[in-house]
Amino acid sequence: xxxxxxxxxxxxxxxxxxxxxxxxxxxxxxxxxxxxxxxxxxxxxxxxxxxxxxxxxxxxxxxxxxxxxxxxxxxxxxxxxxxxxxxxxxxxxxxxxxxxxxxxxxxxxxxxxxxxxxxxxxxxxxxxxxxxxxxxxxxxxxxxxxxxxxxxxxxxxxxxxxxxxxxxxxxxxxxxxxxxxxxxxxxxxxxxxxxxxxxxxxxxxxxxxxxxxxxxxxxxxxxxxxxxxxxxxxxxxxxxxxxxxxxxxxxxxxxxxxxxxxxxxxxxxxxxxxxxxxxxxxxxxxxxxxxxxxxxxxxxxxxxxxxxxxxxxxxxxxxxxxxxxxxxxxxxxxxxxxxxxxxxxxxxxxxxxxxxxxxxxxxxxxxxxxxxxxxxxxxxxxxxxxxxxxxxxxxxxxxxxxxxxxxxxxxxxxxxxxxxxxxxxxxxxxxxxxxxxxxxxxxxxxxxxxxxxxxxxxxxxxxxxxxxxxxxxxxxxxxxxxxxxxxxxxxxxxxxxxxxxxxxxxxxxxxxxxxxxxxxxxxxxxxxxxxxxxxxxxxxxxxxxxxxxxxxxxxxxxxxxxxxxxxxxxxxxxxxxxxxxxxxxxxxxxxx
Amino acid sequence: xxxxxxxxxxxxxxxxxxxxxxxxxxxxxxxxxxxxxxxxxxxxxxxxxxxxxxxxxxxxxxxxxxxxxxxxxxxxxxxxxxxxxxxxxxxxxxxxxxxxxxxxxxxxxxxxxxxxxxxxxxxxxxxxxxxxxxxxxxxxxxxxxxxxxxxxxxxxxxxxxxxxxxxxxxxx
Numbered sequence: 001x002x003x004x005x006x007x008x009x010x011x012x013x014x015x016x017x018x019x020x021x022x023x024x025x026x027x028x029x030x031x032x033x034x035x036x037x038x039x040x041x042x043x044x045x046x047x048x049x050x051x052x053x054x055x056x057x058x059x060x061x062x063x064x065x066x067x068x069x070x071x072x073x074x075x076x077x078x079x080x081x082x083x084x085x086x087x088x089x090x091x092x093x094x095x096x097x098x099x100x101x102x103x104x105x106x107x108x109x110x111x112x113x114x115x116x117x118x119x120x121x122x123x124x125x126x127x128x129x130x131x132x133x134x135x136x137x138x139x140x141x142x143x144x145x146x147x148x149x150x151x152x153x154x155x156x157x158x159x160x161x162x163x164x165x166x167x168x169x170x171x172x173x174x175x176x177x178x179x180x181x182x183x184x185x186x187x188x189x190x191x192x193x194x195x196x197x198x199x200x201x202x203x204x205x206x207x208x209x210x211x212x213x214x215x216x217x218x219x220x221x222x223x224x225x226x227x228x229x230x231x232x233x234x235x236x237x238x239x240x241x242x243x244x245x246x247x248x249x250x251x252x253x254x255x256x257x258x259x260x261x262x263x264x265x266x267x268x269x270x271x272x273x274x275x276x277x278x279x280x281x282x283x284x285x286x287x288x289x290x291x292x293x294x295x296x297x298x299x300x301x302x303x304x305x306x307x308x309x310x311x312x313x314x315x316x317x318x319x320x321x322x323x324x325x326x327x328x329x330x331x332x333x334x335x336x337x338x339x340x341x342x343x344x345x346x347x348x349x350x351x352x353x354x355x356x357x358x359x360x361x362x363x364x365x366x367x368x369x370x371x372x373x374x375x376x377x378x379x380x381x382x383x384x385x386x387x388x389x390x391x392x393x394x395x396x397x398x399x400x401x402x403x404x405x406x407x408x409x410x411x412x413x414x415x416x417x418x419x420x421x422x423x424x425x426x427x428x429x430x431x432x433x434x435x436x437x438x439x440x441x442x443x444x445x446x447x448x449x450x451x452x453x454x455x456x457x458x459x460x461x462x463x464x465x466x467x468x469x470x471x472x473x474x475x476x477x478x479x480x481x482x483x484x485x486x487x488x489x490x491x492x493x494x495x496x497x498x499x500x501x502x503x504x505x506x507x508x509x510x511x512x513x514x515x516x517x518x519x520x521x522x523x524x525x526x527x528x529x530x531x532x533x534x535x536x537x538x539x540x541x542x543x544x545x546x547x548x549x550x551x552x553x554x555x556x557x558x559x560x561x562x563x564x565x566x567x568x569x570x571x572x573x574x575x576x577x578x579x580x581x582x583x584x585x586x587x588x589x590x591x592x
Numbered sequence: 593x594x595x596x597x598x599x600x601x602x603x604x605x606x607x608x609x610x611x612x613x614x615x616x617x618x619x620x621x622x623x624x625x626x627x628x629x630x631x632x633x634x635x636x637x638x639x640x641x642x643x644x645x646x647x648x649x650x651x652x653x654x655x656x657x658x659x660x661x662x663x664x665x666x667x668x669x670x671x672x673x674x675x676x677x678x679x680x681x682x683x684x685x686x687x688x689x690x691x692x693x694x695x696x697x698x699x700x701x702x703x704x705x706x707x708x709x710x711x712x713x714x715x716x717x718x719x720x721x722x723x724x725x726x727x728x729x730x731x732x733x734x735x736x737x738x739x740x741x742x743x744x745x746x747x748x749x750x751x752x753x754x755x756x757x758x759x760x761x762x763x764x
């Protein structure tokens with residue numbers, strides 16, 4: 001009989017949900033009761049809404065348990081590991097019976113995330129056991145030449161997964177064409193979009209797949225140096241990358257004559273970012289590696305000709321690299337089986353916001369927005385209505401519910417005014433105010449603008465001022481038109497992607513939710529009841545018990561009334577802070 | 593709001609005697625290396641929690657990097673601070689997912705409980721409130737991070753409870 005294996009998911013999100021404590025508890029009970037089972041670690045399987053996750057593998061099969069606390073973990077060991085009774089109530093995935101969560105897994109095709117949540121990320125041998133470094137060995141053994149590798153990547157139709165959507169094969173060819181003693185392959189792991197965590201999960205869950213992708217890329221373009229530029233906010237990813245690089249060096253996948261390929265020397269190191277969203281832009285990223293302020297520069301010359309330290313360089317995103325070994329191993333045709341004609345393969349999305357099953361999902365391109373939200377994501381919590389989905393972070397836009405049948409590929413998403421971007425997908429329901437959303441993103445891009453281009457630096461500031469004014473109930477006729485005019489000027493007159501896309505959230509919300517802007521400006525009302533200055537707080541007499549809590553908490557003494565009698569809000573004194581609303585235990589305060 | 597990263601009233605903050613031993617080690621580690629400004633400032637941040645003026649003096653003297661260049665870098669990236677902060681930095685995530693799940697309520701609750709504004713430090717030097725962009729734990733939104741610990745699925749009351757627990761521990 002094989003030994004039972006208990007695996008705990010220890011990604012950042014799992015740890016935040018308490019997975020480390022569960023692991024420690026399991027270890028303690030294993031030692032205290034001298035139990036015979038193997039305790040292992042893995043990373044995030046993407047099912048963030050059920051964290052912490054524990055997987056038990058025994059002779060009956062594989063059981064994935066969700067929402068595990070320390071106490072349940074103890075029970076789990078006694079019931080399942082010792083008595084062989086699976087605790088059905090907590091199982092979220094099993095081959096033996098339905099758990100109601102099948103939709104979450106069934107629509108997914110895992111290529112980039114193939115190992116995430118299944119292997120121990122700090123052990124290179126587990127990666128190798130799952131066809132790890134097999135693509136690199138295949139190149140070495142079958143003597144596939146550099147052009148051959150580029151051709152395979154080009155044929156696969158893989159496009160840059162960081163947001164740009166440029167053909168990876170073409171990009172590699174540009175870099176290949178420039179001769180130089182020193183060439184750089186750079187991995188952009190500066191995932192800055194608020195609401196996106198695909199790259200973090202990948203780096204934490206399967207760092208070797210990214211490293212192998214980089215090694216193959218370096219071979220193809222002829223690079224002898226590699227840099228991974230990673231956000232400092234991802235300490236666990238940085239730690240695991242460094243462990244993985246050290247292991248790869250020891251196994252001969254990095255160093256001189258990599259994998260026995262004569263004359264192919266490569267080393268890769270991790271460079272920590274210092275916190276600047278604009279460093280996701282490739283020329284800014286390289287400026288940052290060189291130790292300067294991370295400000296973009298004019299192109300041409302493109303990085304393929306003159307990049308890091310003025311040498312030919314090639315920058316790809318984390319997810320792009322993670323796809324490469326799979327493509328080389330299984331072939332271009334196998335990859336392009338998935339997806340649509342112009343957008344082949346799969347894409348990882350971070351599904352968050354007002355959604356039942358939030359997490360990390362990898363789906364074939366060509367799936368519809370509704371399929372992701374309702375089938376995979378299980379719909380909107382609390383029976384609320386799906387209003388819009390925000391794609392592409394601060395550079396993207398809001399797609400309204402009635403366009404839910406839009407298929408997801410680079411071109412279809414672009415036609416809505418949003419962009420696919422790096423894969424953030426934030427779902428909003430009827431309680432989300434679209435003007436407030438636009439304000440939120442503008443506030444972000446305004447802060448992150450590097451200040452080089454006037455239109456981006458000052459234009460975003462002026463746009464934000466208008467949006468703040470609208471949300472404060474001081475919107476004026478003509479504000480919407482002013483926003484549109486500024487948007488177009490910023491798009492036309494900014495050097496880099498940050499400025500060129502910053503107005504997208506505003507433009508798309510105006511396009512699809514103009515009535516909400518008008519309600520704010522003309523009627524001084526916020527239909528989603530989100531913008532506090534536009535709300536009126538009133539006490540519902542029948543519900544008020546006269547407990548006096550609101551009157552005591554009101555900072556302006558706007559609430560009066562006798563104890564045990566219905567209270568009253570003086571609208572002239574009310575500053576609409578919302579304290580009474582949040583403190584009332586009887587839902588006796590109405591919002592209109 | 594980000595933490596006040598540039599000294600406003602310089603004379604108010606005493607530049608306590610700064611021990612340079614650890615900084616000297618980093619200087620040796622990065623001496624002569626290309627693009628070493630950011631790693632050097634990062635290691636100074638790790639040692640002191642902020643960038644005391646003497647760090648710039650020392651780096652200029654030892655490595656010949658101009659102060660204007662270092663100051664340019666230090667004020668560009670959000671990781672660097674030129675003023676000391678509280679013992680516990682309460683990072684409130686204001687990423688998209690947290691924003692949609694009402695992260696503003698957490699900041700407001702913290703401001704009320706600690707009697708400071710976003711970006712400020714309490715008088716006892718224990719807490720600083722900082723608004724940050726995405727912490728990458730979107731499915732647990734809204735979240736805050738104190739030290740290395742992430743707390744998820746919070747509301748105003750739960751946030752204040754966490755602060756009170758830390759206060760209690762500090763008193764012991």
